[in-house]
Amino acid sequence: MTKTTSLTSLAQAGEFGLIERIKRQAQQGDSVVLGIGDDCSATHVAEGKVLLTSKDLLIEEVHFRRCWTDMYSLGRKSAAVNLSDIAAMGGTPHHLYLGVGLPADLSLAEVDNFSRGFLDEVDQAGASLCGGDTCRSSDKLIISVTVQGSVSATQMLSRKTAQEGEALFVSGTLGDSALALALLLRGENPSDFLCQRHHRPTPRLALGQALAQQGIATSMIDISDGLLSDLGHILKQSALGAHIDQQQIPLSSDTRQHLHDHPADEDLILQGGEDYELLFSAPSCCSDAIDALGHRLNLPLTRIGTLLAAEQGLTLVQLNGQEQRVEARGFNHFRS
Amino acid sequence: MTKTTSLTSLAQAGEFGLIERIKRQAQQGDSVVLGIGDDCSATHVAEGKVLLTSKDLLIEEVHFRRCWTDMYSLGRKSAAVNLSDIAAMGGTPHHLYLGVGLPADLSLAEVDNFSRGFLDEVDQAGASLCGGDTCRSSDKLIISVTVQGSVSATQMLSRKTAQEGEALFVSGTLGDSALALALLLRGENPSDFLCQRHHRPTPRLALGQALAQQGIATSMIDISDGLLSDLGHILKQSALGAHIDQQQIPLSSDTRQHLHDHPADEDLILQGGEDYELLFSAPSCCSDAIDALGHRLNLPLTRIGTLLAAEQGLTLVQLNGQEQRVEARGFNHFRS
Numbered sequence: 001m002t003k004t005t006s007l008t009s010l011a012q013a014g015e016f017g018l019i020e021r022i023k024r025q026a027q028q029g030d031s032v033v034l035g036i037g038d039d040c041s042a043t044h045v046a047e048g049k050v051l052l053t054s055k056d057l058l059i060e061e062v063h064f065r066r067c068w069t070d071m072y073s074l075g076r077k078s079a080a081v082n083l084s085d086i087a088a089m090g091g092t093p094h095h096l097y098l099g100v101g102l103p104a105d106l107s108l109a110e111v112d113n114f115s116r117g118f119l120d121e122v123d124q125a126g127a128s129l130c131g132g133d134t135c136r137s138s139d140k141l142i143i144s145v146t147v148q149g150s151v152s153a154t155q156m157l158s159r160k161t162a163q164e165g166e167a168l169f170v171s172g173t174l175g176d177s178a179l180a181l182a183l184l185l186r187g188e189n190p191s192d193f194l195c196q197r198h199h200r201p202t203p204r205l206a207l208g209q210a211l212a213q214q215g216i217a218t219s220m221i222d223i224s225d226g227l228l229s230d231l232g233h234i235l236k237q238s239a240l241g242a243h244i245d246q247q248q249i250p251l252s253s254d255t256r257q258h259l260h261d262h263p264a265d266e267d268l269i270l271q272g273g274e275d276y277e278l279l280f281s282a283p284s285c286c287s288d289a290i291d292a293l294g295h296r297l298n299l300p301l302t303r304i305g306t307l308l309a310a311e312q313g314l315t316l317v318q319l320n321g322q323e324q325r326v327e328a329r330g331f332n333h334f335r336s
Numbered sequence: 337m338t339k340t341t342s343l344t345s346l347a348q349a350g351e352f353g354l355i356e357r358i359k360r361q362a363q364q365g366d367s368v369v370l371g372i373g374d375d376c377s378a379t380h381v382a383e384g385k386v387l388l389t390s391k392d393l394l395i396e397e398v399h400f401r402r403c404w405t406d407m408y409s410l411g412r413k414s415a416a417v418n419l420s421d422i423a424a425m426g427g428t429p430h431h432l433y434l435g436v437g438l439p440a441d442l443s444l445a446e447v448d449n450f451s452r453g454f455l456d457e458v459d460q461a462g463a464s465l466c467g468g469d470t471c472r473s474s475d476k477l478i479i480s481v482t483v484q485g486s487v488s489a490t491q492m493l494s495r496k497t498a499q500e501g502e503a504l505f506v507s508g509t510l511g512d513s514a515l516a517l518a519l520l521l522r523g524e525n526p527s528d529f530l531c532q533r534h535h536r537p538t539p540r541l542a543l544g545q546a547l548a549q550q551g552i553a554t555s556m557i558d559i560s561d562g563l564l565s566d567l568g569h570i571l572k573q574s575a576l577g578a579h580i581d582q583q584q585i586p587l588s589s590d591t592r593q594h595l596h597d598h599p600a601d602e603d604l605i606l607q608g609g610e611d612y613e614l615l616f617s618a619p620s621c622c623s624d625a626i627d628a629l630g631h632r633l634n635l636p637l638t639r640i641g642t643l644l645a646a647e648q649g650l651t652l653v654q655l656n657g658q659e660q661r662v663e664a665r666g667f668n669h670f671r672s
Contacts, residue, residue: 033386037573038494039424039558040388040485045381050369052376055391055482057435057469088375099393099480131389138397144435144480146391149376158374222375237373 022115026129041130049150054085060140071110073199075117078143083203084276086149088222090157090212093127099144101137155212162219162238162281168305171277173252178272193254201276217280226271241312244305358451365464377466385486390421396476407446409535411453418483419539420612424558426548427487429463435480437473491548498555498574498617504641507613509588514608529590537612553616562607577648580641
């Protein structure tokens, strides 16, 4: 219990009161020269490293519904999906910035729960919240996060450095989050496991860093818009084609069971979003090292296909064994 | 005219089409290792400098109305208000990140105008757009900008290093932007000059850098929430009081004329926001250097008061000559 629990509304706390509350809870790492509370933060970037930066907007009714999630989980997820972008470069996260547009119907307790979740996720990643912006919003909750990390320039993993003949791997299981969302949209109740996968994604930071530092992966992306869409970015930027074996795509038992009963939902595995697993390419000779890494991190790392020349396009061996030429497509944010 | 002008809707262009359009227009500086189009940008930070970062959210109906501004100006302003935070630290801007939540009624031409304005402001500041996020929004246009810059750690100007006895200065003229907004809210037409001051603020980058590099200023902030509120941050963080002479506050002729006819609007000068002028403290002996700097930059730099011990609080000599104790207060973003 803090001294300020008697304040229950945002109007009473005010913008600067709210910033003070968040500042009191935030830890600051050694690299922070000037943290929350000035025009800018000031931070150090280690010599020999490049600065990694990413940002994501999360808008109520577009990216989440408040009735489906608790505010603590929403706070964690808002940080996690940004940390996932640092993981996808093989980087280490350092500093996060949080902008929130708060509708009047949100209580101070809800904002506190949100910040607690955000800060717990940031702490767990060994990073610091260093600044941001708070304002009111007319009706929707708006969350804007920027994350900064670093990586050695020679180890950084982009999307454009995959090579023909290399194998494609994914971490974890795919489709759980998209399936949870599909069930929620249909008014059904996803299992606790599926809900957890949707509302509390895990940024694969340790995996990303190990793949970069050990020089195993040659390109990497996090799967946020769906496997085919995100694979499409690697193929386009590396000027390659690929062959994917759908039978090899790793599924959780909950998702496998659901697809057994509802085979029409199969597309969620290939085109659903928000897995926040890592998709990476590596030479086939690295399979043993990748197995060992998966064991050490207690995280399945599964080979799902092979990179081909660009003119071979993207082919998929479907579950029925038929080969199909597919388009790399995922979620178009501007179609309803 | 580009090849893609036949596309008129965002749904046709798609998220990645839109990102491609923006990427084609964006210039990349030498410090950019990896720009738009990967999970993160990767950038260099010069040795011996600290990284400055700030972010701002601009939400339709809260920060702007589309019927009052053209999209080009809105783009410029979205960049400018962020660049102003770098100016306030005495820094040089390098990299910007743009997140947009786009409502369905926005045309691709409007988005293009917005990006053009944003990029023109970024170019003028010698910086690069390096990444961001685009998604749809249910009804309101949402703009989220992050800016990164750098400054020598020994020259950086924060809010907490002002000293008792020093003089307080402001750049430009105050109240023009708040007056324009007040008139718009009343359904009146502000003059072109006032509109320009509201819709097209100028980040005082050259001034901020000169004050930092010449070691003239001891603390600095940009006036975004109103003079008294932003002065309040310096006073609180430097543990000081101040004495402000309202007669000395620099006004444009448009604002002076308006206040002559409508003296009730006087509060806009002290409490109105969005001036984006710099408020800084400096030893009194620096007056000549400050005059010379103002002449060189063709920008009025005006002494408006003196820093006192904290226990003396904040006093204002009003236009009628009466001294009044005031609270440092500005815009509370959570009150309507």
